[in-house]
Amino acid sequence: MTEPYTIIIGLEVHVQLSTASKLFCGCSTAFGSPANTQTCPVCIGMPGSLPVMNREAMALALKTAVALNCEIPRRTKWDRKQYYYPDLPKGYQISQFDLPLSEKGYLTISDSRGRFEPKPIRIIRAHLEEDAGKSMHDEVAGKGDSRIDLNRTGTPLLEVVSEPDLRSPVEARAYLDELKLLLNYLDVSDCNMQEGSLRVDANINLHIDTPEGPVATPIVEVKNMNSFRAVERALDFEAQRQYEVWQETGTIMGAPGGHKTTRGWDETAQVTVPQRTKEESSDYRYFPDPDLVPVTTTEEQVEAIRAGLGELPAALRERLQKTYNVTPYDADVLVNQGRELVDYFTELADRCGDGKMAANWVEQDVLRWLNDRQIGIGEFSVSADALAGLLEKIKGGDLTTSRGRDVLTAMLDSGQSVDAAMRKLGIQSVDQNELETLCGELLAANPKVVEDVKEGRLKAVGALIGQAKSRNPNVNPGQVRELCLKLIERM
């Protein structure tokens, strides 16, 4: 690193869990319905209404926490986080304060491009809470009117808080990618940032080496980032900005003017801008929610969750490398595509017995086809079994790789089997007599080659293979070579 500072980043990620109903009532969590149509007395905080915990939400949260290697306390409880805002109809958010459902986990990040060494990022805690509604500020009308939509109020959110273990925007991005991938494998969230099902807040500051020793810049919380790329850019910008501000002012954390501040990412201007917040830190007056009973989780339940997790990305990458002999890079590419694609790959590799070949075909041919059409592997019409048949033919020498590609394209276009596609392309195996005749003719026409081979320069036979192919594109180069050598020996 050329900069004279270290970047310190911690991330708070809010993940909307994909339950059918809200965290404390039966209302739908579907996105995009007309405003205030998915509400009931409970989620809009009508007097006398009471929350009842959604067990599915707790199950998904625990599943995620276990997958994040968190400790699961035997007892967790609900607390009220109190503040006034019109999109918070009860005047408090039901959240978890001092006894979260999980804590002390980690998520290992790595970079197949080698920009940083693999490392575990510690998770402080992952806890459940209900989402607030949405405020839409009608500034056009000029009166400062605001409209409130409470459809989202009460939607289950899992808040995952990392330790400030991330040392660069690239690492932050890798953490988010890995977290999202994990959530996809767990099938607990759709992670759609545009619809707000995954939200990221970042805390960032710099540790700067100075002749007088290391100093820290004031911590900034960055908000309003609506894509992972935006997170990376915002953090890049913010690191640079903090360094410049420090060079100008020398303000460090804890000094006057060195308190934590909040800035928002302006996507259009590609800068962070200060957000107006009250100077004093908020006092949320947390206290246990007396309307809800504590939740207990037994060791057996945690073990059952662990057993049901399935193979997660990190383990899967390792298995692909060990079992199928693929490179770390290939394992990364395959696993990052999701479990379905990995299943396709492993079936293909098992059938054709060549992991590297299977990886090449999946990454180059299958993925290109999928990406060009923006479809998933579920919609890929050639089964792993059928593709394996094709790869066997290539391995057996019946097809060259490039002819094989033509066959695959034909299979995809026509929905035909390998053999039918090959027939359609006029590819057929060459009869042994026909091949002997062809080779005999070639040897007769190329006495120099015969001479060279007889003198031990076996490579010279290669020239004949090219000629054989131009006479009959269906010949198997390996067979041509073998037969020619045999015939020369007899001469």
Next chain:
Amino acid sequence: MSLTDLTATELLAKLTQGEITSVELTGVFLDRIAAVDPTIHAFLRIDRPAALARAAEIDARRASGQPLGALAGLPVALKDVLCTAGEPTTCASRMLENFRPPYDATVVARLRAADAVLIGKTNMDEFAMGGSNENSAFGPVHNPWDTDRVPGGSSGGSAAAVAARMTPLAIGSDTGGSIRCPAGLCGVTGLKPTYGRVSRYGLVAFASSLDQIGPLARTAEDVALILGVLAGHDPADSTSVDRPVPDYARTVSKPLSGLRLGLAREHFGEGLEGQVERAVREAIKVYESLGATVREVSLPHSKYAVATYYLIAPCEASSNLARYDGAHYGHRTNQEAMLAELEIERKALDAAGDTEGLDRLDNALVRMYRRTRSEGFGPEVRRRVMLGTYALSAGYYDAYYLKALKVRRLIRQDFDRAFEEVDLLAGPVTPTPAFRLGEKVDDPLSMYLFDLFTIGANLAGIGGISIPCGFSAEGLPIGLQLQAPPFEEERLLRAAHMFQTATDWHTRKPPAI
């Protein structure tokens, strides 16, 4: 003898036997309300046509031989803290003066399903905060035994309505004594069930960990009748308990043999007025004459009960009442006036060049909250919201709320230990009979101390009942409180009924009205 002098159990028998119709009965009680309530002010709202229509419908179903619920045709009054779908539910507060919930409280739904005739909504202390009913935004309730005196609170309207024969049955809620105290001061029978016995869904929350709904009636028999309808698990209330509901109405008349009564030493000490103590001790003698044994027990932490309660209840209240902010329903301050006020303040600060003041000036949203809540809540509610907000604030939480929770656990343990030795605790409900209206309004502390004997049950989560056991020299009712281990409502009711078969205090009628 008028129909209004009969108990709910007696009236139900007459209805069942076809001697009277629900329309007649409901009409008689409505007439009684019309005649008496202008003096008492127990009701905030009566819907005479709706009540009579409901009674007629039940009569028709009875006439055609259809199956009917356990309370078929009996009038029941509801404390105005219980949500009734589409009808105003005010909590006796300006804040909810025009609020109509879109749903019924679970107990209201259960009463409807039992074919009760919901006769009206009763007056109360605002948001159930108070012991005298003087905190109603719509004016106090007057004690039927002496209309210059308080009926007790916060379910004062429900208790006075039963005492003045305006309804045979009423529902109240009890957070620190709010059923038992007015029952005692009005000379009726009132039960606070075990926490979790009755669903709180649709009870507008005051202090969620202490609130419990319960019935008020003239006799233990009547309380048993209606408790069977109210009690039971409700999936909509996570704190309601899933355990079988005994057939209270069937077992209430069975006397308890070998009953062991405990007298808590701490409930017969300082502050207890002599004539109340005498009446309570006489009542205990009645039990002895019925075969009960009596021993003294101790609740050593009960001296901390009032302090503990007045931390926990306001803390929870400050949170529960945060939703009344003018944004979604209920009272909202006048927007034009609010904006004009802000503009005047802004100009003044601007003219004075007070930039700091300008920076501190509320934005419109914050000013809307301030004005809405200041206008919508009465002084006692504001006091408790402020107490609770303070006690939950950073730096105070451990010293106040957390410590109160610890003491609460000790208080619960006191009861557990006492109930290892005795079946029921017996003692006074209130330190004195009903005091005069206005007597304590300027002295909140002495008002809070009036709850001394009742709040223990709420902190411990156990059940308690108040039954009439005598009268003061001024002719004011005095109550006896019985308290039982959790979910022993059956024992409470049987013990209360034993007393009521041996005495006639509960049959006395206020002479003045």
